[in-house]
Amino acid sequence: MGFLNDVVAWFLDPEQWSGNDGIPARVAEHLQISASAILVAAAIALPVGLFIGHFRRGTALAVGLANAGRAIPSYALLAILFAPSIVLTRGTAIDFRFLPTFLAMTALAIPPILTNAYVGVREVDTETVEAARGMGMRGREVLRHVELPLALPVILAGLRTASVQVVATAALGAVIGGGGLGRYIVQGIARHDDIRLFAGAAMVALIALVAELAFALLQRAAVSPGLRAGARAVPRRRTLSDGPQLDPADAR
Amino acid sequence: MRQLRMLALGALLAALFGACGTGGGGRTPGTSPGTPATGAPSASGAGATPGETQATQPAETGPAATGPGADVPPVRIGSAGFYESALMAEIYAQALEANGYQVERQLQIGPRDQTMPAIQAGEFDLMPEYIGSSLEFLNEGAGEASADSEATAERLGEVLAESEISVLGFTPAQDTNAFVVREETANEMQLEQMSDLAAVQTRLTWGLPPECETNPLCGGALSEEYGIDFDSIEIVELGACGAEIATALDEEAVDIGELCSTQPDIAQFGFVVLDDDKGTQPAENIAPIVRNDYLEQVDREAFAAILDEVSAAMTTEDLTALNVRVGVDQEDFDVVASDWLTENGFVVEGE
Numbered sequence: 001m002g003f004l005n006d007v008v009a010w011f012l013d014p015e016q017w018s019g020n021d022g023i024p025a026r027v028a029e030h031l032q033i034s035a036s037a038i039l040v041a042a043a044i045a046l047p048v049g050l051f052i053g054h055f056r057r058g059t060a061l062a063v064g065l066a067n068a069g070r071a072i073p074s075y076a077l078l079a080i081l082f083a084p085s086i087v088l089t090r091g092t093a094i095d096f097r098f099l100p101t102f103l104a105m106t107a108l109a110i111p112p113i114l115t116n117a118y119v120g121v122r123e124v125d126t127e128t129v130e131a132a133r134g135m136g137m138r139g140r141e142v143l144r145h146v147e148l149p150l151a152l153p154v155i156l157a158g159l160r161t162a163s164v165q166v167v168a169t170a171a172l173g174a175v176i177g178g179g180g181l182g183r184y185i186v187q188g189i190a191r192h193d194d195i196r197l198f199a200g201a202a203m204v205a206l207i208a209l210v211a212e213l214a215f216a217l218l219q220r221a222a223v224s225p226g227l228r229a230g231a232r233a234v235p236r237r238r239t240l241s242d243g244p245q246l247d248p249a250d251a252r
Numbered sequence: 253m254r255q256l257r258m259l260a261l262g263a264l265l266a267a268l269f270g271a272c273g274t275g276g277g278g279r280t281p282g283t284s285p286g287t288p289a290t291g292a293p294s295a296s297g298a299g300a301t302p303g304e305t306q307a308t309q310p311a312e313t314g315p316a317a318t319g320p321g322a323d324v325p326p327v328r329i330g331s332a333g334f335y336e337s338a339l340m341a342e343i344y345a346q347a348l349e350a351n352g353y354q355v356e357r358q359l360q361i362g363p364r365d366q367t368m369p370a371i372q373a374g375e376f377d378l379m380p381e382y383i384g385s386s387l388e389f390l391n392e393g394a395g396e397a398s399a400d401s402e403a404t405a406e407r408l409g410e411v412l413a414e415s416e417i418s419v420l421g422f423t424p425a426q427d428t429n430a431f432v433v434r435e436e437t438a439n440e441m442q443l444e445q446m447s448d449l450a451a452v453q454t455r456l457t458w459g460l461p462p463e464c465e466t467n468p469l470c471g472g473a474l475s476e477e478y479g480i481d482f483d484s485i486e487i488v489e490l491g492a493c494g495a496e497i498a499t500a501l502d503e504e505a506v507d508i509g510e511l512c513s514t515q516p517d518i519a520q521f522g523f524v525v526l527d528d529d530k531g532t533q534p535a536e537n538i539a540p541i542v543r544n545d546y547l548e549q550v551d552r553e554a555f556a557a558i559l560d561e562v563s564a565a566m567t568t569e570d571l572t573a574l575n576v577r578v579g580v581d582q583e584d585f586d587v588v589a590s591d592w593l594t595e596n597g598f599v600v601e602g603e
Binding site: 082083090097176 | 461462463465466467488489490491496499500503504505
C-alpha cells in the first residue's frame with residue numbers, strides 16, 4: 001500500500017494546489033473545456049433532435065450523423081485539427097490547443113444528446129399526443145407542454161451520458177499540449193512518475209462520477225413526479241382499515 | 253454483404269502475410285560447421301578462416317572482391333524500431349555485403365529494452381547504437397555520458413565489454429536533443445548558440461516536453477547552464493522530436509522547440525539548430541556494436557575497417573537528408589542506403 005500512501009502524500013502537498021499547474025487551475029480548465037463542449041453540443045443537438053422527433057422527419061439523417069459522430073475517434077480528430085487550429089486561432093484570444101479539444105469533445109457529445117432527444121420525443125405515447133391535439137393544442141404547444149415534459153427523462157439521460165463521456169475524454173486534449181487534468185497524465189507518462197499519472201487519472205474519474213451524480217440529481221428534480229420510475233400510475237387510496245398512514249406523497 | 257465480408261477477410265489476410273514478409277529470416281547457429289571456433293582470439297584479433305592459415309596479419313586491409321567475409325557465417329544485423337536506426341543498419345549491411353559478407357537482417361525490432369537484451373543474449377550480432385543513450389541505458393542513468401564523444405564511446409566500450417560486445421568507430425553524425433528556432437527568429441534575435449537565449453527568453457514561446465522540468469538534460473541544462481528562468485517564460489508542453497512540436501514551430505505557435513538533431517523537419521522547414529555551446533547534451537554519435545563471438549570468426553581488423561570507413565563518412569547533415577527521404581518521402585531503406593553508399597564511393601554502382 002506504499003504506492004497509495006505516496007498518492008495521498010502527493011495530494012496533501014501544498015505545492016500541488018498552487019500555480020498554473022496546480023490542481024485548482026487544472027480542474028477549472030477541465031471543467032471549462034467540458035462545459036463549453038456540452039453546452040454547444042446541446043445547443044446544436046437538442047433543437048435538431050426535438051424537431052426530428054416531433055415532426056418524425058429526417059430520422060435517417062439523424063441516425064447517420066449520430067453514428068458518424070460515434071465512429072470518429074477523438075484522438076484522430078485532435079491530430080487532424082492540430083495544425084489548422086494554429087492557423088485559425090492566430091491573432092485571436094483563443095488558445096490553439098483549446099480549439100481542437102473543444103471541437104473533438106463537441107463532436108463526441110452531439111450523438112448521445114441528439115439520439116436521446118429524438119427518441120425521447122418520438123416515444124411519447126401517440127394517444128397522449130392525439131388527446132392533446134384533440135384538446136385544441138397546436139403543434140408547438142404540443143411539443144412544449146406534452147412531448148417535452150414526457151420526453152425529459154430520456155433527454156436528460158442523453159445529456160448525462162454526453163457529460164460523463166466528455167469529462168472523461170477531455171483529458172485527451174493534453175496530448176496536444178492542452179490543459180485540464182489530462183496534463184497530469186501526460187506528464188506522469190513522460191516523467192515516468194506513476195504517482196502523478198495515477199493522481200491525474202483518479203481526478204478525471206472522480207469528476208466524471210460527480211458529473212454522473214449531478215445529472216442524476218438534476219433528473220430527479222426536473223422530471224414530473226408522476227413520471228418518476230417507481231411512481232404508481234394511480235395513487236393508492238387510503239382506507240380506514242389500513243390504519244394510520246403517512247401521506248402517499250411522503251411515502252416515496 | 254457476404255461478398256463484402258469475404259473481401260474484408262481477404263484484405264486482412266493479405267495485410268498479415270505482408271507484415272510477415274519483412275523482418276528477420278531464420279536464425280542460423282553462431283558458427284557454421286566448417287569454421288573452428290577459436291577459443292582465444294589471437295593477439296592481432298584475426299580468426300582462422302578455413303583453407304587459410306595466416307601466421308601474420310595482412311599488411312593492409314582493404315575492400316576485397318572475394319572478401320574476408322566470403323566463408324564466414326552470415327552476420328545478423330538488428331536495429332531499433334525507428335527508421336533512422338533501421339537506415340543505419342541497412343547502410344552497414346550493404347557495406348558489408350559489398351565486401352563479400354553475407355548478412356541477415358532483423359530490422360525494426362523495438363526499443364532498446366528489447367534490442368539490448370537481445371544482442372546480449374546472442375539473438376543477433378550487430379546493431380547501430382547511440383553512444384550516449386546506450387551508455388545511460390546500461391548504467392541505469394548514472395550520468396556517465398558527456399558531450400565528449402571520445403570519452404563516452406570509450407566508457408560505453410568498457411561497459412559493453414562485460415557483455416562480450418565491442419564498440420566500433422563512431423560517426424560524426426549525432427542524433428541528440430536540439431533546441432531549434434525558425435530562421436526568421438534566429439536572424440531577428442541574433443541567435444546562434446544556446447547562450448544567446450537568456451537575453452531574449454521572455455520574448456519567446458517555449459515548446460518544451462512535459463518531462464522537461466524533471467529531466468536534467470532539458471530543464472536542468474536550460475536553467476543551470478543557460479540561465480533560463482522557468483517561472484518567467486511562457487511554455488507550451490509538446491513532446492520532443494515529434495511531428496506536433498515541428499508543426500507548432502513552423503506555424504509560429506511556439507518560437508523555440510526541442511527536436512532531435514537529425515529530424516527531417518529541420519531540413520524541411522529550414523529550422524536553425526542552436527549550438528549547445530556549454531556541452532549540456534550527451535554525445536549521441538552512432539556506432540555499430542558487435543558481439544565478440546562473431547568478431548572472433550572473422551578478420552576483425554578488416555571487418556572493423558569496412559564499418560569504420562562508412563561511419564566516418566556519415567555527417568549530421570547527411571543523416572538528416574537521408575531521414576527526409578525515408579521519413580518524409582517514404583522511400584525504401586535499401587534504395588536510400590544504396591544511393592548514399594554509391595555517392596560516397598563505398599559501393600560501385602551496378603555491383
